[in-house]
Amino acid sequence: MKYLLYLAKWYSVPIVEPLVEHFRTTGRDYRFYVSAKIRREFPQQWDSNLILTDLTAAKAYRPDFVLAPGNFVDFRIPGVKVQLFHGLGVEKPVHYAIRHFFDVFLTSGPYVTGRFRQLQQRWRYFDVIETGWVKLDRILSFPATGLREKYGIPATAKVILYAPTFSSNMQSASDLLPYLKTAMRDGEYWLLKFHEFMPRELIDSFRVLPPDRARIIHNEDITPYLHLADLMISDTSSVVYEFLALNKPVITYRTIDLKNKAYDITDPTLLQTAVVGCLPYPASLRQGRDLAIATVNPYLDCRTAQRITTALEQLDPSHYPKPGKPLNLIRKLQVIFHHNFKKGYLR
Incomplete structure (x- = not known):
């Protein structure tokens, strides 16, 4: 399986850090597709040679999964679009907004999973998998001395x-x-x-x-x-x-x-x-x-990154996108606009 980490905002970096480390230590095939700001401040401990510098390269990589902590992802990149979430803002209605980019939502715990299962009954084209929120792996294992x-x-x-x-x-x-x-x-x-x-x-x-x-x-x-x-x-x-x-x-x-x-x-x-x-x-x-x-988020064992890869690798990417996924034309046009006229900015 091939993984593409889609990082538009800097706050995405600490969120995906446990996944990057897990991909690296287990020998998985992964790449980064990042905004200009993240490219300028790319973490030294990450391999900058794995950055795909433009949309053409991202499409040529043909990832099986595109993992995004943000609300948007470029629909032109192939692969199953996976929502990691950029926080545990479970009290805010926007946390449960369905923007029709994502095929899989990786939820943090029963409270969030229940809400997304209700939404799934309406839309039916996406999957909901409870894994825990991956940033907590980093927080709980952070060296505090x-x-x-x-x-x-x-x-x-x-x-x-x-x-x-x-x-x-x-x-x-x-x-x-x-x-x-x-x-x-x-x-x-x-x-x-x-x-x-x-x-x-x-x-x-x-x-x-x-x-x-x-x-x-x-x-x-x-x-x-x-x-x-x-x-x-x-x-x-x-x-x-x-x-x-x-x-x-x-x-x-x-x-x-x-x-x-x-x-x-x-x-x-x-x-x-x-x-x-x-x-x-x-x-x-x-x-x-x-x-x-x-x-x-009951998952405090620092193993959410492993749960994510285990869950995703049980899916068949060829089954996505599922029937019923909306065309989502207005938001797709927003993605194209930002790509063409705000160079280096990812929507």
């Missing part, structure tokens, strides 16, 4: 990680900013990690926070900071589940679903009280976390 020294975090400080979503109608940043400074206490160090799609002016407004107590993170990979932090504050962001996988407490602001997974507040003035109450990680939060993980 010496991170405080590496990133200059005080040795005894409690680390609070604030990581909001960028979705304008769900983000907490605007509401919580006025209360962050007063919520900060002695003995704490706050890290602020914003999504790459967050408006720049909103990020800049956080620079008023005291630099001896807070730092804006510019590293695009949040994984080391998940390990550094003792507590996370977020909202509906999928990064909440990445942090919960490490069995640590979370405060959410006006979350939408599975509210017992974290300590949810709807009043920003309660932020400091919530931090004080959650840092000890009370048993009630642990129980809610366990239930959420069991339903959203």
